[in-house]
Each structure stands twice: as C-alpha cells, then as structure tokens.
Amino acid sequence: MKKDLREQLKARLKTDRQRLIANFHEDGMPEKLLRNLRSSVDDVLTQAWANTRLPPQAALVAVGGYGRGELFPYSDVDVLILLHEAPDDATRGRLEEFVQLLWDLGLDVGHSIRTIDECLAESKADITVQTSLLEARIITGNMVLFAQMQDAYNKAMDPRAFFEAKTIEMRQRHAKYEDTPFSLEPNVKESPGGLRDLHVILWMAKAAGLANSWRTLAVRGLITQTEARQLMEKERAFKDIRVRLHLVAGRREDRLVFDVQTAVAETLGLKATGSGVHMRRASEYLMQRYYWAAKAVVQLNTILLQNIEAYLFPHNEEKVRINERFSEVNGLIDMNDDDTFEKTPSAIMEIFVLLCERPALKGMTARTIRALWHERFKIDAGFRADPVNKAYFLRILQAPQGIIHNLRRMNELSILGRYLPSFRKITGQMQHDLFHVYTVDQHIMMVLRNMRRFTMTEHAHEYPFCSQLMANYPQHWLLYVAALFHDIAKGRGGDHSKLGVADVHQFGQEHGMSQEDIELVAFLVEHHLTMSHVAQKQDMSDPDVIQAFAKTVGDERHLTGLYLLTVADIRGTSPKVWNAWKGKLLEDLYKMTLRVLGGEPHSADRELKNRQQEALATLRLYGLPPDAHEALWKQLDLAYFLRHDASDIAWQTRALWDRLDSEQPVVKVRLAPIGEGLQVAVYIKDQPDLFARICSYFDRKNFSILDAKIHTTKHGYALDTFLVTEQNFAKSYRDIINLIEHELCELLLTQGPLSAPSKGRLSRLSRTFPIQPTVDLRPDERGQYYLLSVAANDRTGLLYSIAKVLTNYKINLHTAKVMTLGERVEDVFIVDGPALANARTQLQLETDLLEALKI
Numbered sequence: 001m002k003k004d005l006r007e008q009l010k011a012r013l014k015t016d017r018q019r020l021i022a023n024f025h026e027d028g029m030p031e032k033l034l035r036n037l038r039s040s041v042d043d044v045l046t047q048a049w050a051n052t053r054l055p056p057q058a059a060l061v062a063v064g065g066y067g068r069g070e071l072f073p074y075s076d077v078d079v080l081i082l083l084h085e086a087p088d089d090a091t092r093g094r095l096e097e098f099v100q101l102l103w104d105l106g107l108d109v110g111h112s113i114r115t116i117d118e119c120l121a122e123s124k125a126d127i128t129v130q131t132s133l134l135e136a137r138i139i140t141g142n143m144v145l146f147a148q149m150q151d152a153y154n155k156a157m158d159p160r161a162f163f164e165a166k167t168i169e170m171r172q173r174h175a176k177y178e179d180t181p182f183s184l185e186p187n188v189k190e191s192p193g194g195l196r197d198l199h200v201i202l203w204m205a206k207a208a209g210l211a212n213s214w215r216t217l218a219v220r221g222l223i224t225q226t227e228a229r230q231l232m233e234k235e236r237a238f239k240d241i242r243v244r245l246h247l248v249a250g251r252r253e254d255r256l257v258f259d260v261q262t263a264v265a266e267t268l269g270l271k272a273t274g275s276g277v278h279m280r281r282a283s284e285y286l287m288q289r290y291y292w293a294a295k296a297v298v299q300l301n302t303i304l305l306q307n308i309e310a311y312l313f314p315h316n317e318e319k320v321r322i323n324e325r326f327s328e329v330n331g332l333i334d335m336n337d338d339d340t341f342e343k344t345p346s347a348i349m350e351i352f353v354l355l356c357e358r359p360a361l362k363g364m365t366a367r368t369i370r371a372l373w374h375e376r377f378k379i380d381a382g383f384r385a386d387p388v389n390k391a392y393f394l395r396i397l398q399a400p401q402g403i404i405h406n407l408r409r410m411n412e413l414s415i416l417g418r419y420l421p422s423f424r425k426i427t428g429q430m431q432h433d434l435f436h437v438y439t440v441d442q443h444i445m446m447v448l449r450n451m452r453r454f455t456m457t458e459h460a461h462e463y464p465f466c467s468q469l470m471a472n473y474p475q476h477w478l479l480y481v482a483a484l485f486h487d488i489a490k491g492r493g494g495d496h497s498k499l500g501v502a503d504v505h506q507f508g509q510e511h512g513m514s515q516e517d518i519e520l521v522a523f524l525v526e527h528h529l530t531m532s533h534v535a536q537k538q539d540m541s542d543p544d545v546i547q548a549f550a551k552t553v554g555d556e557r558h559l560t561g562l563y564l565l566t567v568a569d570i571r572g573t574s575p576k577v578w579n580a581w582k583g584k585l586l587e588d589l590y591k592m593t594l595r596v597l598g599g600e601p602h603s604a605d606r607e608l609k610n611r612q613q614e615a616l617a618t619l620r621l622y623g624l625p626p627d628a629h630e631a632l633w634k635q636l637d638l639a640y641f642l643r644h645d646a647s648d649i650a651w652q653t654r655a656l657w658d659r660l661d662s663e664q665p666v667v668k669v670r671l672a673p674i675g676e677g678l679q680v681a682v683y684i685k686d687q688p689d690l691f692a693r694i695c696s697y698f699d700r701k702n703f704s705i706l707d708a709k710i711h712t713t714k715h716g717y718a719l720d721t722f723l724v725t726e727q728n729f730a731k732s733y734r735d736i737i738n739l740i741e742h743e744l745c746e747l748l749l750t751q752g753p754l755s756a757p758s759k760g761r762l763s764r765l766s767r768t769f770p771i772q773p774t775v776d777l778r779p780d781e782r783g784q785y786y787l788l789s790v791a792a793n794d795r796t797g798l799l800y801s802i803a804k805v806l807t808n809y810k811i812n813l814h815t816a817k818v819m820t821l822g823e824r825v826e827d828v829f830i831v832d833g834p835a836l837a838n839a840r841t842q843l844q845l846e847t848d849l850l851e852a853l854k855i
Contacts, residue, residue: 016040030239034070046140052098057084059141067135074252078110116149127165159208181294182442188242189254193294195238222307234293291428306366334365341375349392352406356399379418397477440490446572447483482524500525531566535585536819537828541642550596563590580676581706614646628657635713665748669737677725686718692803699800708816757801773853775846788829792853801852809835
C-alpha cells in the first residue's frame with residue numbers, strides 16, 4: 001500500500017510539475033507558476049500526512065518561502081511538524097517514516113519537529129527561525145494547535161527588536177555582496193536590491209502589524225500607490241528571472257552567473273544586436289534591465305525603512321532651518337514644503353551641494369528621497385541649460401568632502417544620468433572584457449573613489465606616491481571630471497577614448513571651463529590607456545620610447561594628471577588586475593618622463609652612468625673588494641644596465657662576482673623589492689632552450705611569471721631574471737626560496753627533453769566569454785629587434801607553451817612582459833633570430849603560436 005502510495009504521489013508531482021512549467025512557457029506568468037507548484041505540493045503533502053498514522057493533535061505547517069505561498073521550481077520545501085507535546089518513541093518513528101516518504105517523493109525537504117514552547121524558544125534565540133515562523137501557513141492537521149502557536153508567537157513578537165535584528169542582518173548580507181546591486185553576477189535573491197530586500201520590508205511591516213502586502217503598505221500611507229505598483233512590478237520581474245534561472249540551470253540556482261545569462265535572456269525573448277565589436281549580447285540587455293530594477297528597489301527600500309523606523313521609534317523632531325527650501329531634521333536634510341522640487345527644480349541639485357558642504361548631514365529624510373525620486377523627470381534640456389544648475393554641479397565636484405558619496409547618491413536616484421545623458425547610457429552596462437568586474441557606471445564610481453582617496457591623509461599609506469603628487473596638484477576637480485568621462489562613451493561603437501573627448505568639450509563649454517582646463521581633461525580622457533600601454537608593452541630601457549611618451553604628454557601637469565588617472569583606473573577595474581609590479585612600471589615611467597620634461601636628456605650613456613654609480617654605492621655596503629664588480633661588468637653590455645634597476649645590478653653582482661666562469665648553474669632568489677612576489681636570477685652557460693626550460697619549472701610549480709629579463713654576456717653566459725608570484729608563498733617564503741634555488745639548479749643540470757606544456761583548464765568566465773587568440777609580430781622602429789605581442793584567455797602553462805614554440809624556431813628572447821588582466825593575458829616579447837628574416841617562416845611561427853594559445 002505504502003509503496004503504491006509513494007509511486008502514485010511521485011507520479012502526480014512529476015505530472016503536475018511538467019504541466020505547470022509547460023503552462024509557464026506559454027503564458028510567462030511567474031506568480032501563477034509559483035502558486036500552482038505550491039498547491040501541487042500542498043495536495044501531495046496532505047495526502048501523505050493522511051496516510052501516515054500521526055497524532056490527531058499534530059499539524060503540518062509550511063514555513064519560509066513555502067509558507068509565504070510560493071514555491072520556485074527547485075526550491076526547498078520547508079515544513080514544521082507542530083506537536084502538542086514531546087513525541088514518544090512510537091510517534092517519533094512515525095514522524096521519521098513521514099519525512100522519509102517526502103524525500104522518497106523527490107522533494108528537497110527542510111523540516112523541524114517542535115512543540116509550541118520549543119518554537120518560541122528557538123524563535124527567541126535565532127532571528128532566522130523567528131522570520132520563517134512569521135510566514136507560517138497550515139497545510140493540514142490540527143487547526144486549533146496552529147492557531148495557539150500563532151497567538152503565542154504574535155504575543156512574543158517585539159517589533160522593534162525584530163526591526164533592528166533584520167536591519168543588521170540586511171547590512172551584513174549587503175556587505176557580503178559588496179554593497180552593490182551592480183555585480184556582474186548578482187544573486188537575484190540575496191544581492192542588494194534583490195528579492196530578499198523586498199521580503200525584509202514586508203517582514204518588518206508584518207511584524208509591526210502595519211501591513212502584509214505592498215497594497216496595504218500604500219493604504220497605511222507608508223508608500224504611495226505608484227511606489228506600491230513599482231515594487232510589485234520589480235518583484236514580479238525578479239520572480240520571473242529566478243524561475244527561469246532554475247529552469248535553465250536545472251537545479252536551485254539564484255545567481256545570474258555568466259554561464260546562464262544568455263540562456264535566461266533568450267527565454268525572455270531578448271536577442272543580440274549588431275556584430276563584431278559593436279555587438280550587444282542578449283545577456284547585456286537582460287542585465288541592464290535587472291540593474292535598473294534593482295536600483296529602483298534599493299531606493300524604494302530606503303524610503304520604506306525610514307518610514308517603518310519612524311513608526312516604530314517615534315521621537316521629537318529637532319528642526320533647524322538651513323534656508324527657505326531645506327531644514328535639518330535629526331541629522332537628515334528635509335525639504336520645507338512637499339512641493340519644493342516642483343516649485344524650484346534647481347533645488348534637486350542644491351540638495352547635493354548642501355550635503356557636500358555640511359558634513360553634519362548624514363542623509364535625507366524619506367519624504368525628501370521620495371520627492372527626488374519622483375521629480376527626477378524634471379531634469380530635461382531646460383534644466384541642464386540653467387546656469388544655476390551648472391554652477392551647482394561644479395560646486396559638487398569642487399566640494400572639500402562628500403563628493404563621491406553624493407555622486408553615488410545622484411547615480412542611485414537616477415539624477416546623475418539625467419543631468420549627464422551620456423552617463424545614463426552606460427548605467428548598468430556590462431563589460432565582457434574578462435578584467436572589469438563592475439558595470440561601466442560602477443567602474444567610473446570606483447575610479448572617482450580612488451582619485452579622491454589620493455587626497456585623504458588616512459589613505460596615504462595605500463598610494464604614498466600618488467598622495468604626494470595629488471597634494472601638489474592644482475584643481476583636483478579637473479581630475480574628477482576626467483575620471484567621470486574616461487569611459488563614458490563605452491558601448492557606442494568606435495574608440496571610446498576619442499568619442500569621450502567630444503563629450504568633454506561639450507561639458508566644458510557648457511559649464512564655463514577655461515579652454516586650458518578643457519584641453520587638459522580632454523587629453524586625459526583621450527590618453528587614459530596610453531600610459532599603461534607604454535609601461536606594460538614597450539621597452540622602457542629604450543630612450544626613444546621615453547622621449548616619444550614625453551612628447552605625447554608635453555608637460556608635468558599633463559604627465560601627473562595622466563599618471564594619477566591611470567593608477568586610479570587600473571585599481572578601479574578589478575582587485576585581480578593591479579599588482580605591485582604594474583605599480584612600479586608606471587612609477588618608473590613617470591619618473592623617467594619627468595626627467596626628460598625637466599630638460600634632462602634621457603640618453604643611454606647618462607642612464608648607464610647613474611645606474612652604475614648607484615649600484616656601486618650599494619655594493620660598498622656589502623663589504624666586497626672595491627674591484628669586485630669589474631670582471632662581471634666587463635661582460636655586460638649597455639642593454640643589461642638599461643633594463644635592470646641599480647638594486648638588481650648590485651644584487652646580481654654580489655651573487656656572481658666570484659663565480660664568473662662557474663661550470664654549475666647559479667640560482668639566486670630573494671623577495672622582490674617591489675614588495676610582492678619573488679625575484680629569481682639564473683646564471684648559466686647559455687643554451688638554446690633555457691627560457692623554455694625555466695618556464696617549464698615555474699609552470700609545474702604553479703608560479704605566475706610577471707616579468708622576465710633575458711640577457712647573454714659577452715662570454716656566452718645567460719643572466720636571466722624573473723619576477724614570479726605564487727598564491728601562498730608569503731606564508732613560507734623562506735622554504736620556497738630554498739626550494740627554488742635547489743630544484744631549479746637540479747633541473748638545469750639535467751639536460752633532458754622538454755616536457756609537454758600542461759593544458760590548464762580555462763576558468764568558468766573564460767569559457768563563457770572566450771577571446772580569439774591573436775599574435776602580432778613586427779619589427780621595432782629601428783629594425784633591430786621584433787616585437788611579438790600575443791593575447792589569449794589566461795590559463796596554466798600558457799607562457800611555457802609560447803616559450804616552447806620560440807625554442808623550436810631558435811628565437812632569441814630579450815625581454816618578456818606578461819600582463820594579466822583578470823582572465824585575459826596580453827604578453828609582449830622583444831625577440832630576434834635568423835629565422836625572423838624569412839617572411840614565410842614568420843608566418844609559420846605566428847600560425848604555430850596561435851595553435852599553442854588554443855585550449
């Protein structure tokens with residue numbers, strides 16, 4: 001009988017589920033699907049309960065989301081088995097039998113078995129239990145017992161304590177998701193502005209006895225009818241996306257991860273548009289729609305939270321008049337009249353000026369936020385043309401503090417995008433370049449934040465050199481304008497750096513900026529990628545490279561502004577993209593260029609003399625003989641001294657001065673002076689496959705090579721230096737240093753065949769957004785060397801794969817710069833070799849390299 005019942009109920013669940021999901025694909029109504037899935041499970045649970053010999057005093061209660069009356073396709077079925085007294089052994093056995101039956105039916109059951117007293121005790125101790133019981137709903141069983149439990153629960157509820165606990169819980173949850181709804185892979189349920197934020201408001205309102213729906217909240221005056229309608233629309237949109245997420249993933253999945261975004265978008269009828277670099281994916285349209293909805297929820301939740309808090313914690317208003325439009329009320333700015341923004345539209349900008357210039361103001365009252373949210377549509381062409389509003393906006397950018405906080409407020413309230421229409425276009429716009437982890441507007445806000453931090457003494461330890469430069473830089477606000485516009489033309493097609501220049505000129509002219517200031521900001525926007533390109537992809541030991549860059553920037557003001565914007569931009573891209581090595585490259589380029597701009601010629605002879613003198617000063621500290629350096633230095637050419645810092649020269653000289661003709665390889669390792677990673681020097685008689693052999697070692701050890709300087713002495717020895725990093729080396733760097741020195745020496749002594757490169761797996765992000773590998777081989781301006789540039793998805797073993805191909809063609813490697821941009825690598829090599837003189841061989845080399853870059 002029980003087996004027959006189990007099979008019968010299991011078949012019913014399956015049939016119901018298939019039918020209801022098919023109906024959803026037809027009508028696209030998520031609420032209907034959620035209700036019907038819940039009803040189907042209710043009926044099955046009721047029948048299973050009736051066929052299990054449980055005490056008549058017991059009740060089966062739905063809690064959590066299931067108790068709320070909705071069930072997503074792959075969500076848990078959370079139930080409470082409510083007993084009038086603790087179960088005896090026989091009852092406990094039947095309860096276990098009932099729960100096992102539910103699992104046998106294929107339901108993902110979360111269950112608890114409690115008496116009323118136990119429910120109250122657990123509720124008091126755990127806010128999660130208290131919340132789940134708030135939405136309790138009886139499925140079957142003893143109605144009287146359930147009513148008693150609800151009555152006792154309601155009497156024990158402390159609305160104020162509940163409000164405070166859920167507020168803290170919400171803040172912690174938001175912090176877990178980086179306090180932004182604009183994550184590229186948001187959690188539809190848990191991220192800020194998602195479904196959980198809507199649940200929290202309704203839980204607080206219900207606990208306070210205020211309302212249990214958006215409509216009743218509007219009736220109570222806590223929100224307007226329009227806001228209630230907006231919240232219902234956003235809730236329905238999120239439910240729709242979450243349902244589709246479950247169905248596409250085939251499991252419980254609440255994260256809009258890259259893998260499923262396109263599939264979810266297509267179920268909504270969204271299609272890709274354009275082609276090539278101008279293509280917009282269906283997923284981009286989906287995510288922009290999601291971000292706009294999440295932003296609206298964040299704003300409306302702020303209003304509701306303040307209103308519920310004011311209801312639960314009434315206090316006397318201490319009102320201090322600021323001017324005829326605004327007053328301060330308990331630390332918040334409040335409009336004096338309900339129609340302030342309607343009567344005086346410029347007050348929309350003025351309020352942010354006041355928030356910047358009055359640090360005692362901690363925010364806005366709920367009614368002021370609401371009014372701003374609804375009156376944002378007054379920002380039109382006429383509003384933007386008003387000189388008063390232009391002056392206000394410049395005052396915000398020029399304020400001594402609060403700039404970023406209030407620009408973020410303006411963005412969240414959709415005011416910034418309406419004042420700057422070009423900014424509105426990139427709000428919520430995704431970037432599938434494998435290294436940006438924020439939407440374009442949030443990336444811009446991060447760059448602005450980084451720029452502001454350069455001005456703050458409390459953050460000077462993070463970027464000491466940037467802080468020093470910023471302290472002496474006139475008109476910081478011009479750099480904020482550059483940060484605001486540097487990516488503002490993303491997604492329009494064409495070069496966003498050049499398109500952004502036109503926006504800057506229009507902004508500057510409309511806001512009365514001087515032509516000199518406009519040209520500075522336009523230069524920074526146009527060239528915001530130039531400095532990183534020169535530092536990370538060109539040979540900075542070449543005086544011509546520095547001279548050309550100095551000619552591009554023109555003067556110290558442009559150079560400093562570009563350096564500060566470049567650092568802020570890279571730091572605002574992704575936590576993975578910045579490292580100390582990139583910081584050193586940029587700082588070195590800045591200082592070398594500054595010397596040229598100051599009239600000091602950047603000649604190779606002068607640079608050689610300076611570095612040798614500095615290295616000798618360091619060597620004297622080691623107590624070596626005065627002539628200890630001479631034998632080694634006679635074997636080194638100009639290129640060596642130009643490509644190595646004085647500290648590197650001194651370190652290598654100290655290690656090698658008495659081992660110049662060593663028959664054994666010399667491997668020396670130290671903590672990198674830049675403060676990150678290890679520096680590895682290898683000295684050995686030169687051999688054709690040396691670079692590939694060393695790369696094979698680092699490949700096997702999972703080290704990442706950031707930089708490689710390859711040099712051959714006049715007497716035929718290789719002196720190669722590598723900058724490497726490894727995830728956990730900081731915990732035991734002494735052991736790792738000893739290990740590398742020993743193992744790499746052993747490897748170089750063993751002249752075995754090169755092992756096959758490991759084909760490391762691509763990351764999930766790279767698999768979703770693969771990039772077409774590229775190889776570019778061209779002679780440098782002098783025709784002395786070749787520049788080899790490769791770009792591909794990052795993976796383990798990639799550099800070794802490249803090195804092995806170069807070895808096969810007997811290509812001499814002079815310098816390798818390995819630039820990792822999140823999940824993308826862009827490596828640049830300076831090479832030469834007889835094979836490169838043949839055009840056909842060059843073509844075959846490029847073909848083989850492309851093959852090596854593939855997975």
